[in-house]
Amino acid sequence: MNLDLIFRHASDLLRGVWTTLWLTGSSLAIGLALATLCAVILTERIPVLDWLVRAFVYVFRGTPLLVQLYLVYYGLSQFPEIRRSFLWPWLREPWFCALLVFSLNTAAYTAEILRGAISNLRRGELEAAVAYGMSPVTRLRRITLPAAFRQALPQYSNEVVFMLHGSAIASVITIQDILGVGRTINARYYVTYEGFVSAAVLYLAVTFVVVAIFRRLEKRLMRHLAPVAAPR
Amino acid sequence: MEHLIAYGPALLRGTGLTVTVALCAMLLATLLGALGAAAKIAGGRFARGAAQTYSTLVRGVPELVLMLLAFYGGQRLVNSLALLMGYERGFDISPFAAGVGVIGFVYGAYMTETFRGAWLAVPKGQWEAAQASGMSPWLTLRRIMAPQVMRHALPGYANIWLVLIKATAIVSIIGLQDVVNIADKAGKSLREPFTFFLAVMAIFLILTSLSGFVFRFIEKRVNRGGAA
Numbered sequence: 112m113n114l115d116l117i118f119r120h121a122s123d124l125l126r127g128v129w130t131t132l133w134l135t136g137s138s139l140a141i142g143l144a145l146a147t148l149c150a151v152i153l154t155e156r157i158p159v160l161d162w163l164v165r166a167f168v169y170v171f172r173g174t175p176l177l178v179q180l181y182l183v184y185y186g187l188s189q190f191p192e193i194r195r196s197f198l199w200p201w202l203r204e205p206w207f208c209a210l211l212v213f214s215l216n217t218a219a220y221t222a223e224i225l226r227g228a229i230s231n232l233r234r235g236e237l238e239a240a241v242a243y244g245m246s247p248v249t250r251l252r253r254i255t256l257p258a259a260f261r262q263a264l265p266q267y268s269n270e271v272v273f274m275l276h277g278s279a280i281a282s283v284i285t286i287q288d289i290l291g292v293g294r295t296i297n298a299r300y301y302v303t304y305e306g307f308v309s310a311a312v313l314y315l316a317v318t319f320v321v322v323a324i325f326r327r328l329e330k331r332l333m334r335h336l337a338p339v340a341a342p343r
Numbered sequence: 344m345e346h347l348i349a350y351g352p353a354l355l356r357g358t359g360l361t362v363t364v365a366l367c368a369m370l371l372a373t374l375l376g377a378l379g380a381a382a383k384i385a386g387g388r389f390a391r392g393a394a395q396t397y398s399t400l401v402r403g404v405p406e407l408v409l410m411l412l413a414f415y416g417g418q419r420l421v422n423s424l425a426l427l428m429g430y431e432r433g434f435d436i437s438p439f440a441a442g443v444g445v446i447g448f449v450y451g452a453y454m455t456e457t458f459r460g461a462w463l464a465v466p467k468g469q470w471e472a473a474q475a476s477g478m479s480p481w482l483t484l485r486r487i488m489a490p491q492v493m494r495h496a497l498p499g500y501a502n503i504w505l506v507l508i509k510a511t512a513i514v515s516i517i518g519l520q521d522v523v524n525i526a527d528k529a530g531k532s533l534r535e536p537f538t539f540f541l542a543v544m545a546i547f548l549i550l551t552s553l554s555g556f557v558f559r560f561i562e563k564r565v566n567r568g569g570a571a
Contacts, residue, residue: 303418
């Protein structure tokens with residue numbers, strides 16, 4: 112192990128961390144918005160749309176992320192119509208393909224998590240909201256979704272870590288994320304350990320931070336459920 | 344489309360390899376999971392520490408990084424060890440071994456938690472009653488604990504399998520000729536990548552749906568003595 116080499120490329124590695132965070136973070140944000148929509152469509156049983164959402168969730172949860180990425184990045188160029196369309200300047204960019212696929216993938220998993228959380232809500236809470244005369248939209252915004260998000264948080268934090276780790280495959284389509292920088296270092300200096308080991312350490316560090324943030328968030332949001340100290 | 348049909352046998356062979364990798368990795372993961380759970384439940388300080396380090400490491404580092412490290416780094420390590428022991432020619436780490444090893448290693452950590460949870464879900468009295476009626480620990484394990492732990496572990500076990508079989512796709516990156524690798528090469532050389540990757544997606548959908556089916560059947564069978 113040549114530590115000197117790693118320190119010399121510290122700024123590249125940090126840029127890799129930034130790319131990973133940016134890519135994962137944006138995918139999670141877009142995915143969460145999409146997943147909320149999907150979960151509402153599923154639980155409200157909106158005709159036609161709920162079939163589409165179910166098919167979307169089934170396909171994206173049943174196939175590997177890597178194949179989804181390949182299908183979009185390599186696959187779409189097969190069609191001249193797409194190559195000529197206005198979307199092509201984006202679709203030929205690796206970062207756009209990764210963002211698109213990661214967002215859809217996490218949306219599918221998160222939709223399932225949220226759907227489960229919504230169906231586990233206590234009926235009484237929703238009935239009370241109806242009894243107060245809340246409109247369906249207000250009910251969703253004020254009662255259903257906040258409670259569902261809170262309940263889904265532990266599972267969602269798992270999904271976030273999965274996405275963070277899954278994003279490492281972006282390096283396969285030449286994106287310079289954490290692993291991408293590691294591979295570049297290895298290739299440029301004909302070394303084996305330096306790049307991969309630094310990547311492993313950086314992923315470990317990022318994961319720890321993410322897990323710690325979620326643990327604090329959980330504690331904050333579950334305050335009302337925390338055991339109360341017995342009165343003395 | 345005719346290209347896809349021409350490549351049918353090759354894709355089928357690739358699918359066979361994907362399933363083989365997944366089954367071998369699952370076997371390894373089950374062994375490591377049982378070992379890890381035993382260490383966490385009954386181990387001393389050292390065993391528990393080792394099990395904790397194992398699950399922390401695996402949960403913190405992406406499997407692709409571990410796989411590249413095992414494949415390329417492991418190769419170097421083996422070669423330098425061989426040289427140290429006086430062998431001129433090193434040994435090869437096959438992509439198959441690296442793939443199965445790393446995927447089994449990673450999912451063994453998740454399996455540890457599944458098994459540990461399932462063990463703790465069985466009431467303590469069951470073990471104590473078996474001991475009280477004079478069963479040896481081994482017999483208790485086999486007759487009393489295993490069937491009950493299995494019931495509790497099965498949903499988690501099925502879940503891990505479904506994630507694991509999709510995770511095998513990354514072995515294509517280190518050159519193993521699984522279904523993804525074959526489709527990638529064929530798609531690029533025939534200029535029909537979309538067709539081939541779509542076929543791979545269909546194959547994985549069939550595999551995951553089929554597994555779900557099988558597991559539901561097994562679950563029904565294992566729980567026939569009453570719901571767990």
